[in-house]
Amino acid sequence: MLSNLRTMWLVFVHLFKKKATVQYPEEKNTLRPRWRGRIVLTKDPDGGERCVGCYLCAAACPVDCIALQATEDKDGRRYPEFFRINFSRCIFCGYCEEACPTYAIQLIPDFEMAEYNRQNLVFEKEDLLIDSQGKYPGYNFYKVAGMDAGVKKKGEGENEEPPVDIYSLLP
Amino acid sequence: MPTIIIDNIPYQVKAGSNLLEACLGVGIDLPYFCWHPALGSVGACRQCAVKVFKDEQDNSGRLVMSCMEAIKDGIRISVQDKGAKAFREQVIEWLMTNHPHDCPVCDEGGSCHLQDMTVMTGHDYRRFKYKKRTYVNQYLGPLVHHEMNRCIQCYRCVRYYRDYAGGHDLNVFGAHNHVYFGREKDGILESPFSGNLAEVCPTGVFTDKTLKQHYTRKWDLTSAPSVCQQCSVGCNILAGERYGQLRNVLNRYHSEVNGYFICDRGRFGYEHVNNVNRIRQPIIRNLTVEAVDETTLLTHLQQVINNRNLIGIGSPRASVESNYSLMHLVGKENYYSGISEDATFIERKIVDILENGGIHTPSLKEIENADAVIVLGEDIWNTAPVMALSVRQSVMKTAAREAMTQISTPAWNDAAVRERVQEDRGYFANLAITESPVDEWSTHTYHSVPDNIARLAFAIASKLRPELPLPEGMPEADLQLAERVAGALENAKHVVVISGSGPGSETLVRAAYNIARAVQEKGKTAGLAFVLPESNSMGAAMMKAPSFDKALQRIRKENNTTVIILENDLYRYNSTTDVDQFLDTCKSIIAIDSLNTLTTGKAHVLVPAATFAESDGTSINYEGRAQHYYQVFMPANPCIKESWKWLWKMKSLMAGSANGQEHHPDEILKQIESSYPQFTGISASAAPADFRIYGQLLPREPHRYSGRTAMLANIGVSEPKPLDDGDSPFTFTMEGYQGLPPAPLIPFYWRPGWNSVQALNKYQQEIGGPLRGGDPGIRLFDRNDKVASWWFNDTPEAFAGRTGKWLLLPQYHVFGSAEMSRWSAALDFLTPQPCISISQQDAAQLGVSEGHMLTIETDKERFSLPVAVRSDLVQGVVLAPAGFQSIPSLAWGTWIKIMA
Numbered sequence A: 001m002l003s004n005l006r007t008m009w010l011v012f013v014h015l016f017k018k019k020a021t022v023q024y025p026e027e028k029n030t031l032r033p034r035w036r037g038r039i040v041l042t043k044d045p046d047g048g049e050r051c052v053g054c055y056l057c058a059a060a061c062p063v064d065c066i067a068l069q070a071t072e073d074k075d076g077r078r079y080p081e082f083f084r085i086n087f088s089r090c091i092f093c094g095y096c097e098e099a100c101p102t103y104a105i106q107l108i109p110d111f112e113m114a115e116y117n118r119q120n121l122v123f124e125k126e127d128l129l130i131d132s133q134g135k136y137p138g139y140n141f142y143k144v145a146g147m148d149a150g151v152k153k154k155g156e157g158e159n160e161e162p163p164v165d166i167y168s169l170l171p
Numbered sequence B: 001m002p003t004i005i006i007d008n009i010p011y012q013v014k015a016g017s018n019l020l021e022a023c024l025g026v027g028i029d030l031p032y033f034c035w036h037p038a039l040g041s042v043g044a045c046r047q048c049a050v051k052v053f054k055d056e057q058d059n060s061g062r063l064v065m066s067c068m069e070a071i072k073d074g075i076r077i078s079v080q081d082k083g084a085k086a087f088r089e090q091v092i093e094w095l096m097t098n099h100p101h102d103c104p105v106c107d108e109g110g111s112c113h114l115q116d117m118t119v120m121t122g123h124d125y126r127r128f129k130y131k132k133r134t135y136v137n138q139y140l141g142p143l144v145h146h147e148m149n150r151c152i153q154c155y156r157c158v159r160y161y162r163d164y165a166g167g168h169d170l171n172v173f174g175a176h177n178h179v180y181f182g183r184e185k186d187g188i189l190e191s192p193f194s195g196n197l198a199e200v201c202p203t204g205v206f207t208d209k210t211l212k213q214h215y216t217r218k219w220d221l222t223s224a225p226s227v228c229q230q231c232s233v234g235c236n237i238l239a240g241e242r243y244g245q246l247r248n249v250l251n252r253y254h255s256e257v258n259g260y261f262i263c264d265r266g267r268f269g270y271e272h273v274n275n276v277n278r279i280r281q282p283i284i285r286n287l288t289v290e291a292v293d294e295t296t297l298l299t300h301l302q303q304v305i306n307n308r309n310l311i312g313i314g315s316p317r318a319s320v321e322s323n324y325s326l327m328h329l330v331g332k333e334n335y336y337s338g339i340s341e342d343a344t345f346i347e348r349k350i351v352d353i354l355e356n357g358g359i360h361t362p363s364l365k366e367i368e369n370a371d372a373v374i375v376l377g378e379d380i381w382n383t384a385p386v387m388a389l390s391v392r393q394s395v396m397k398t399a400a401r402e403a404m405t406q407i408s409t410p411a412w413n414d415a416a417v418r419e420r421v422q423e424d425r426g427y428f429a430n431l432a433i434t435e436s437p438v439d440e441w442s443t444h445t446y447h448s449v450p451d452n453i454a455r456l457a458f459a460i461a462s463k464l465r466p467e468l469p470l471p472e473g474m475p476e477a478d479l480q481l482a483e484r485v486a487g488a489l490e491n492a493k494h495v496v497v498i499s500g501s502g503p504g505s506e507t508l509v510r511a512a513y514n515i516a517r518a519v520q521e522k523g524k525t526a527g528l529a530f531v532l533p534e535s536n537s538m539g540a541a542m543m544k545a546p547s548f549d550k551a552l553q554r555i556r557k558e559n560n561t562t563v564i565i566l567e568n569d570l571y572r573y574n575s576t577t578d579v580d581q582f583l584d585t586c587k588s589i590i591a592i593d594s595l596n597t598l599t600t601g602k603a604h605v606l607v608p609a610a611t612f613a614e615s616d617g618t619s620i621n622y623e624g625r626a627q628h629y630y631q632v633f634m635p636a637n638p639c640i641k642e643s644w645k646w647l648w649k650m651k652s653l654m655a656g657s658a659n660g661q662e663h664h665p666d667e668i669l670k671q672i673e674s675s676y677p678q679f680t681g682i683s684a685s686a687a688p689a690d691f692r693i694y695g696q697l698l699p700r701e702p703h704r705y706s707g708r709t710a711m712l713a714n715i716g717v718s719e720p721k722p723l724d725d726g727d728s729p730f731t732f733t734m735e736g737y738q739g740l741p742p743a744p745l746i747p748f749y750w751r752p753g754w755n756s757v758q759a760l761n762k763y764q765q766e767i768g769g770p771l772r773g774g775d776p777g778i779r780l781f782d783r784n785d786k787v788a789s790w791w792f793n794d795t796p797e798a799f800a801g802r803t804g805k806w807l808l809l810p811q812y813h814v815f816g817s818a819e820m821s822r823w824s825a826a827l828d829f830l831t832p833q834p835c836i837s838i839s840q841q842d843a844a845q846l847g848v849s850e851g852h853m854l855t856i857e858t859d860k861e862r863f864s865l866p867v868a869v870r871s872d873l874v875q876g877v878v879l880a881p882a883g884f885q886s887i888p889s890l891a892w893g894t895w896i897k898i899m900a
Ligand code: SF4
Pocket: A057, A060, A061, A062, A063, A064, A065, A066, A085, A089, A090, A091, A092, A093, A094, A095, A096, A097
């Protein structure tokens, strides 16, 4: 008896509390920057494609929904020839983003990607690539890597000595 | 067997090994870099440190490099010791101070020994705040990519390239922490064994440049155990596929055959599988739409194979299964080998000697362990490259073995052995038509025409066994040479005689037998090996089918004949006029092949065959070892089938035969055994199609395989059912038995903590020994231990030049002479321009110099090529390129005309 009264009282009090539900889609909730939604491929500060086609995201993905093929431009810079995510399989776990050594693949705060036809959930590189650095501005993998892929010459990277002169015996 | 105590646990280990080998051999993970099972130890990298204790009371112990410490009975060591662990971690940390941040773009990544060892030691965060050393790279040709920043100075590359493979143009330059591994200047690596650098180098300095064009990580490859199809050695390989393309070939260890290394023709010659020249659809010529589907094809075939004379032409590059299936379809009396009468005659002789001659035919391992090798006429460097590499090991190791009997240096102690041996060499005589790089290791060389080589060989045999005839009129110099060679063979214990069908001389084959037999009669171990032209030449020759010439003779008398040509470009083995005549006479020509050739161009019906990578099949190598290879991937187009599958389909079209003629390869092999006694035992080379381990199949895909739900999603978002061929114990998925597979069924090397190819140590019984459960392959000649009663007594006449005529001899080239490898762009690039070689005297006489065009005219062919003038040729001899595309097949050893 007492418990029933208490429940009714609580319900009554809640009538005057702030509402948690919002009138979606008219009203939208704020999503945090680290919210794990639609996946994008970002670009580096120089506007080059960040993804180097290393296949780490694909290997990390627990549902194996990323497939790509790496290729190279004339300078030896690697990039994906195609990059496909099957969002009908993706569980938005974010492992791909964690695995990515170049900050290329990022999950962004957007979940509005429902489709009537499942086939439309298969995203190709053209659908994934955005013209922005996303959450991690400033990083350019080829500047810190040792390779010369047309971004910096050997020895001109952030952490490098000039190339060794093999004819010199000086220490 | 000595017992050693590792971290207080006693283990039985192999005597004569070192601590590192012992630890790896009993399954303990111990990091290493500079040691390599085939190269031995030099103690350079300091990575393999362990603690050795004096006795049970000793608690502090001392740090030693395990690769430099010999096994002693009862020795106590610790791998887990804190000090040893800290030391190993520190070594990696030092190496890492200069290692570039390259893994994501490094082709070694995911199969990298340096990555594995770093994880194994536990080093993770960089503490070093200073800058990294950098190097510029070199262009090393189309096969090997160079990225020198990644080097950890283990010296394996130069030890392999120079010491093991005998190369000259890769070296170490510079000093102190600036050493550089590369060539003196940019340029193509000269050694045809350069591709092994990609496996030997524990980092990504040297990587496979052809893989780079369609790069795939190890974890994404669908692989299966396969066998190289580029020569008669039959090296074991692992072939990997992704997205319907063959992506790379790696060495598959076999302790008796290829060991740790393959040649570049084998490693990089795989791209014919992906070539645009593939036949991908059945074709019926002269229809409005020539490309047809399977049903139309079979309906058409039913008409052309019934109510006609049906003959079949086999192939030395098709599997035993396919050749047999063809024979079964057309009947034994209608089945022909497809090679010329001359070649058939020589190969028949070789098979006869191997079957009945009572002399053992050695594996490559046995060649390596011989202390005297003599090569007669065969240009092994160009026709059986890995065999040449084995001969080199025999030359280099013999002296080492001898030294070891005098001082107590173990074989694995590479630097010490080298120091002791200096320039001493094992005995090797190269009696060949031309100079080749193997001359450099030989004690005696002799270059002449096959008949003169045979005369010298008969003379050697006669010195060893005076009852044998001595050829008449031998020049004094040759007699002396024969004396010296015979003397060397008498001093040896294990003699190997190598010849082959390459020079096109049957006399050489007989001479080789005489030497081997004479050596054997002296109570020594003798081995006799014959190099053959194609991967399954031995299997084809063992079927003892009549030659192409016989088929031609027959067809001249018949009309209304349908011929089925199995994976054979007849123009490669027979003269153009003969083949033209043959093909023009046949009423209908059905060609089953994987690539368009001159022959398929004339066929009326083209049936698309699977290549080795898309097939299950068996080939028989030069030593009569039947080796089974497994399908790596299923072609996307179901019309591409193994030849034997097509042939059994045709069988069911024949009037009076029932449906359901499909057989698994192991069943076909059983049938072969019952119809050809010489193949007894062959069925054991293939695992039965229903073989399972704990009820499970073996996965072709590693457990890290990616993209399963996305790779075909562009075509359809619902994943298709996994493919299943049912012919082998392998699945095309990543599910199945994850334990150690049986030795013949290893699709890739991968054990926990060992992602690189060096995981191999987990698959071996002992380091450098056989695979667990015994190496694969069945030797078919071993059943015979009868000793023949015959000797060969007729010796050839000495070579004498003829006026206006030249003796035509072959010049092979490692890249260019093999039919399939030229479809790989990289090898095509390395193929030399074909030329005609003549001696300096002849050039002067003809008034031509290097580069002039010269015309060759035989009784059947005529063609022109630029001339090369050589000092190693005798007068009256002309060399023409053998096996080259666009050069007609020639009859070696015939007299021809040349015109300037
Ligand atoms: S978020 Fe997870 S499931 Fe989705 S693609 Fe990335 S790794 Fe795969």
